Amino acid sequence: MKNIITLLLLFAFGMSFSQSKWKKADRLFEKMWYKEASVLYELELKSLEKNSNKSKKIEDSTYIKLLQRGGDSYFFNTDMENAHAWYDKLVPEFYSNINAEYIFRYAHTLQGIGKYKEAKKWMKTFAKLTENKDDRSRLLNQKNLTIQDVLDIEPQFLLKNVAVNTKYSDFGPMYYKDQLVYSSAVDSSSFHTRVYHWNDQPFLNMYLGELNAMESDLKLIDAFSNTLNTRYHEATLAFSPDETKVYFTRNNYQNSLKRDSKGTNHLKLYSAELRKNEDSSSTWQNVKELPFNSDNYSVGHPTVSRDGKLLYFVSDMPGSIGATDIFVVDILEAPANTTVLDSTFTGYSKPRNLGESVNTAGREMFPYVTDKALYLASDGHLGLGGLDVYESRIVDKNFQNPVNLGAPLNSKMDDFGFIINEQKNKGFVCSNRLTGKGDDDIYSFVRSPKEEPVCEQTISGYVSNNMTGERISNVKVTLLSATGSELDTSTTNLSGAYKFNTVLNCDTKFKVIATKIGYESKDKLVITLNENGETLVPLGLETLNELIVEEQGVLKIKIGIIYFDLDKSYIRTDASIELNKIVLLMKQYPKMVIKIESHTDSRNSDAYNLSLSDRRAKATRDYIVSQGIMLKRVESALGFGESQLINNCKNGVKCSEVAHQLNRRSEFIIVKM
Secondary structure, eight states: OHHHHHHBBBEEEEEOOOHHHHHHHHHHHHTOHHHHHHHHHHHHHHHHHHHHHHTTOHHEEEEEEHHHHHHHHHTTTOOOHHHHHHHHHHHHGGGSSSSSSHHHHHHHHHHHOOOOHHHHHHHHHHHHHHHOOOOOHHHHHHHHHHHHHHHHHHEEEEEETTTTOOSSSSEEEEEEEEEEEEEEEOOEEEEEOOHHHHTTOOEEEEEEEEEOOOSSOOEEEEEOOOOOOHHHOOEEEEOOTTSSSEEEESBBSSBBBBOOOOOOOOOEEEEEEEOOOSSEEEEEEEEEEOOOOOSSOOOEEEEOOSSEEEEEEEOOOOOOOSSEEEEEEBBOOOOTTTTTOOOOOOOOOOEEEEOOOTSSBEEEEEEESSSSEEEEESSSOOOOOSEEEEEEEEETTEOOOOOOOOTTTSSSOEEEEEETTTTTEEEEEEEEOTSSSSBBBEEEEEEEOOOOOEEEEEEEEEEEEEETTTBSSSSEEEEEESSSSSEEEEEETTTSSSEEEEEEEETTTTEEEEEEETTOOEEHHHHHHHEEEEEEEEEEESSTTTTTEEEEEEEEEEOOOOOOTOOOSSHHHHHHHHHHHHHHHHHHTOOOEEEEEEEEOSSSOOOHHHHHHHHHHHHHHHHHHTTTOOGEEEEEEEEEEETTTTOOOOOOOOOOOOHHHHHHHEEEEEOOO
């Protein structure tokens, strides 16, 4: 991958130089000829350091720029050891005078050479310096991520180097029918081999491979398409869901190479359609350049959503956050009235950057999208060195922060080109790790079935009186599914609180219903939170009638004071007015059953008070029955005398008339409704 990442960004051809080594190096660097540029930067550094030993002071700004460019020439070529040598001179001494991006790159090179403790230190420095300014630092700070966290990721993958790999670059696998298409620089020519001098390898072409029964190995069949392969580079492709249209990456080439004003030949995306020939065979035809290509920037590495409506790709076009970003366009259906000559319809929307949840100031490359996730290679997120493979889960059509998939899938080198059959947990990935056969190799893998993190919510809450705010005890609370199935029941305690034993999944609809005698039932439709924890559902109840109140957990009918004449128990006119309110309420609720309790104050003897209160209770009952209420609906009518005083006005205690009056009361307790 030391060569192919650069190769796939910009394929540059032909240069001439007549300026100083540094100017030439810069020209080479800008055209992404990093290997050649690094040689000239090395010469320039030696010259500067030699002169500085002769008492010629190097200007800091000059020295910093050279160290940055020299380090970058190795970093972008994924030579972490040499990149570290340059950044090690730059960052520790000048870190307060340079862009924080170099601190991030320095930490990456430390990871790439296995110095994880030092890398952790510089990652912390980067996160602190860029707090709230860089999405990577926000992620590092919020989750307190460290390189050790990546190293501690439980291994999920078992890798195997496939048989088709050569000493050259082999990469970019993609499923096609029951086969695999991939890109290779293998020398397949029977005649003169055209070599791309930048890395002394043949030009890339696309090949078709046969999968074995276990889908763990690959055998070369033939070139994928003689009509698509040209004399220059073709690599990385994607298919429409019905596999009748292909999107592929190629040099900016149509009969001849095109370069920008600096002489750089960029990548472009092309499409082709599978059409039948006269002999009934099918070939890829009608090659078209996609409308968002440009001669001034690169577009490549496509992947298509499973519904065929979205095309994702990599570009360094204007609007990029970093060196290369992942973009997306809508694949549009032609309007019914569109004609062949209609030039206003391109078939695609304008490109949209996936944003900082995915893209960084570094390089995001080689996307592969499924219904569940976007997989990508990046050197801008926390990783093990070089490009690592990340998984960005799709939740409500939004991409989550990419998660490193850990070793052994990722290594100190470049790991990229990940594709997967999520149903089978099998797929392919590419890497230039030193244990391979060549520059870049294709590896098959088996992924351990991933246990989805369980996200659960307990349901709890409280019930209170809407009018008074008092908590209500002994309320039956029922938990229902969104479809109405009963899942659980609970009862509020003395504090009005309840909790269900049943646990629900996160982001799940459910309903809670609260019921209690004397109250209107209350239901509430709720959705559980989307993270582990507890969903709190408070409920407010109202009594069926304003005369119904609850006192210390007892439901009563509250009317005005029932007055009796001294030493008498007959119902006075003023008392009948209050009792008629009870009669009307009981007629309104024909299932209501009550009991009557009558009380006196402490004056007079206990026996006398008990007898008097009992006569008054029964007189009250008889009046209610006389007004048309069935006797059985009055469960009891009892007098308690002075046995249940509600204040301290007991025998021998001097109290005011008002205080004694509080004890002379009749209570109407609701038994049933």
